[in-house]
Structure formats: structure tokens, C-alpha cells
Amino acid sequence: METSSLIKVTKTENSKINQVDFDNLVFGKTFTDHMFICDYKDGSWQTPEILPYQPLTLDPSAKVFHYGQAVFEGMKAYKDEQGKAWLFRPEENFERINKSSKRLNIPEFIKEYFLEGLNELLKLDSAWIKSGQDAGNALYIRPFVIATQAGVMASPSTEYKFIIICSPVQAYYTKDVKVKIADYYSRAANGGFGAAKAAGNYAGQFYPTKLVQEEGYDQVIWTDDTNHEHLEEAGTMNIFxxxxxxxxxxxxxxxxxDGITRKSVITMAEKLGITVEVRKVTVTELIEAANNGSLKESFGSGTAAVISPIGTIAHKDNVWTLTKPEDCYSAAIKKAILDVQYNVAEDTFGWRYEVK
Incomplete structure (x- = not known):
């Protein structure tokens, strides 16, 4: 066992890396050799550890199973052609998981534990981060918090686990996405916790998404919960x-x-000289733009795919197919962001964080 300034480190004796086909990865199915874990009990976060990746043992009455106190983040690490590993805006992820935690009455995590834990974990599993921008090679990072106190009383847990696991990945979508605008189901409501990256938000999306997938679409474009008049998100992505x-x-x-990739897209688009408007968009406006030809492109943004071009939009029985223009905004913005992430271009915004 080794100890960094803050973290106990126990290395695996047998790496799994030679058993992995890095050219044929299923997104989020293969995990690296190590994991980060930190327990909350007796009113404070305990000494964090990095351990060999392993199953957890939880009491069947652990509150996460009964009351859903669980939040998570999605991040990526990238490796450039010189073999250096990089994170992209990690402090934003730290701030957001604490914001999500606060909304679910989970104690906020410690910044030094988070950043040093990430750094030590990625140094230890650096070989799992493959270079290759064209293939979308990266290491997907999943920090999450779960309530672990035993007992089924309907009250906040007094014990939690903060865990980080990592999965080597490639490009998330290899084709344009087909979406259908929601006109009945809602993702979130005012006064709820739709802005938190909480497990329950995603569980509630699965059934409506299954219904549109049965019609041949990939994702739902969510609308407001009151009249389904305003567009909000596309599946698990922000939408443009x-x-x-x-x-x-x-x-x-x-x-x-509050998508971190969304904010990056807005900033990068403005740097590229693209006019950006952040405002409400109605279903009626979108349909009119699709019908009169002024809707040139649409895309979703998120950690998994960075930018996912949308090729088909449907609403009720109407379907519109989008053809990318020659001056494709989504392609230009995606390349510019990826060039920063893979250390190909100058980072004028201070987004990159070197793992060292």
C-alpha cells in the first residue's frame, strides 16, 4: 500500500488490461483496474482510498435502494500523441456534483479529495487512456455518491459512499441521431430536481425513450411539463x-x-464567430423553421459524445429530415473542442488539466 498526501493507495496485483480489445469497446461496459472510494460517517468524510476495482457489499436496507439518494457525474480523460493525459474542466464537474448533492440532501464532498483522487486514479490507470482523436478514444469517468445507511425509515441517510470508476470508450454515436418531440411525458417539473444529475431523473426517462425507440427514434426531445410548448433537452443531452x-x-x-459541454459549445461557437442566442424555443417555432427551411442544423451536446448531430426530428405524425450545410456549425465546433481536449490546439480558456 502507498499513501499520497491525502489518499491511501492499494494497487492491484493482476491488471485486466491485456484482456481488453480496445478496438471493439461497448460504451461503459469495461472498467479499469482501480477505483476511488471515500466513506461519509459520523458527520464527516473519512480518509479516501484507491483500491482494486471490486464489488461493493451493502445492506439490503441501504437507503439508496429505497429512497434514491444517488447523484453522479460524467467526465472524460484524453491522451495526446505525446502520451500526456488531460482532464477537461474537472472543477466544473466537482461544483456540479456538489450542487446535485445539496438538492438531494447529501453532504457536499471535499474539493482536495476529489481533484487529488482523480489525479492519482488516472496516473495509476494511465495505460487505459488511449490516444486517438479520430476514433474518439478516451477514458470515461463516473464519479457518484450513494446513500449507504441501513434502515428503511423515510429520512436522509447519515452514511454515504463517494466513488469514482473509469471505463475506456470510443465514439458514442457513429451516426446522426433521430429524435421525437415529447407531447405527453415530462422529464422534470418546476420545483423538482431536474437540474440535479440525480439517478432518478434518468430512471424516469427510460420508459418514454423506450416508446420512441419502438417507433424507430433514438431519443426524446423533452418539453416543458405544463403545456409541452417549450423545448428543453434531447434525451440525456442539451440541445442546439x-x-x-x-x-x-x-x-x-x-x-x-447545466451542461458543461453546453457551456463549452456556447463559448467555442462565439470564438468561431458564430452568433449564439440563449432563449426559449417553442415547438411551434421549430416546426415553422423546419417547414420554411430556416432550420439548418440541430445537435445535442454532452460528455459522452461531445456533439451528436440530429438528422431527423419528429413531432406527432410529422417528420423532418435535416441535411448538413457545407458550413456545418456542429462539425466546426466539435473539432475545435476536441482539439482542445486532445491537446492539439492552444487552450485559450484554461479548460485543460494535465494529469501528473
Missing amino acids: FRINDTLVTCPISERIL
Whole structure:
């Protein structure tokens, strides 16, 4: 066992890496040799550890199973052609998981534990981070918190586990996404916790998504919970529309996740000279733009895929197919962000964090 300044480290005796086919990865199915774990008990976070990746043992009455106190983050590490590993805006992820935790009455985590834990974990499993921007090679990082106190009384847990696991991945979507606008189901409501990256938000999406997938679509474009008049998110992604030569996206709210990639897209688009508007977008406006030809592009943004172009949009019985213009905004913005992530371009925004 080794100890960094803050973290106990126990290395695995037998790496799994030689058993992995890195050219044929299923997203989020293969995990690295190690994991980060830190327990909360007696009113404080305990000494964090890095251990060999392993199952957890929890009491059947652990509160996460009964009352859903669980939040998570999605991040990636990238490796450049010189073999250096990089994180992308990790402090944003730290701030957001604490914001999510606060909304679910989970104690906020310690910044030094989070950043040093990530750094030590990625140094230990550096060989799992493969270079290769064209293939989308990266290491997907999943920090999460679960309530572990035993007992089924309907009250907040007094014990928690903060865990980070990592999974080597490639490009998330290899084709344009087909989406259908929701006109009955809702993802979130005012006063709820839609802006938190909570496990329950995603569980509630699975059934409506299954219904549109049975119709041949990939994801739902979520609308407001009151009248289904305003567009909000696309599946698990924030959404953008190019109307004529203006890039439009919905404002964040207590129903919409404050996407880190979303913020990066807005900043990068403006750097590229693209006009960006953050405002409400109605279903009616989108349909009119699709019908009159002013809807040039649409795409979702998120950690998993960075940018996912949308090729088909449906609403009720109407379907529109989008053809990418020659001056494709989504392609230009995606390349510019990836170039920063893979250390190909200068990082003028201070987004990269070197693992060392």
C-alpha cells in the first residue's frame, strides 16, 4: 500500500488490461483496474482510498435502494500523441456534483479529495487512456455518491459512499441521431430536481425513450411539463438549433441540466464567430423553421459524445429530415473542442488539466 498526501493507495496485483480489445469497446461496459472510494460517517468524510476495482457489499436496507439518494457525474480523460493525459474542466464537474448533492440532501464532498483522487486514479490507470482523436478514444469517468445507511425509515441517510470508476470508450454515436418531440411525458417539473444529475431523473426517462425507440427514434426531445410548448433537452443531452445563421439553445432552469459541454459549445461557437442566442424555443417555432427551411442544423451536446448531430426530428405524425450545410456549425465546433481536449490546439480558456 502507498499513501499520497491525502489518499491511501492499494494497487492491484493482476491488471485486466491485456484482456481488453480496445478496438471493439461497448460504451461503459469495461472498467479499469482501480477505483476511488471515500466513506461519509459520523458527520464527516473519512480518509479516501484507491483500491482494486471490486464489488461493493451493502445492506439490503441501504437507503439508496429505497429512497434514491444517488447523484453522479460524467467526465472524460484524453491522451495526446505525446502520451500526456488531460482532464477537461474537472472543477466544473466537482461544483456540479456538489450542487446535485445539496438538492438531494447529501453532504457536499471535499474539493482536495476529489481533484487529488482523480489525479492519482488516472496516473495509476494511465495505460487505459488511449490516444486517438479520430476514433474518439478516451477514458470515461463516473464519479457518484450513494446513500449507504441501513434502515428503511423515510429520512436522509447519515452514511454515504463517494466513488469514482473509469471505463475506456470510443465514439458514442457513429451516426446522426433521430429524435421525437415529447407531447405527453415530462422529464422534470418546476420545483423538482431536474437540474440535479440525480439517478432518478434518468430512471424516469427510460420508459418514454423506450416508446420512441419502438417507433424507430433514438431519443426524446423533452418539453416543458405544463403545456409541452417549450423545448428543453434531447434525451440525456442539451440541445442546439441553427436557425438561419444563428445558433440557438434553451436557457438552463431548475428543469434543465447545466451542461458543461453546453457551456463549452456556447463559448467555442462565439470564438468561431458564430452568433449564439440563449432563449426559449417553442415547438411551434421549430416546426415553422423546419417547414420554411430556416432550420439548418440541430445537435445535442454532452460528455459522452461531445456533439451528436440530429438528422431527423419528429413531432406527432410529422417528420423532418435535416441535411448538413457545407458550413456545418456542429462539425466546426466539435473539432475545435476536441482539439482542445486532445491537446492539439492552444487552450485559450484554461479548460485543460494535465494529469501528473
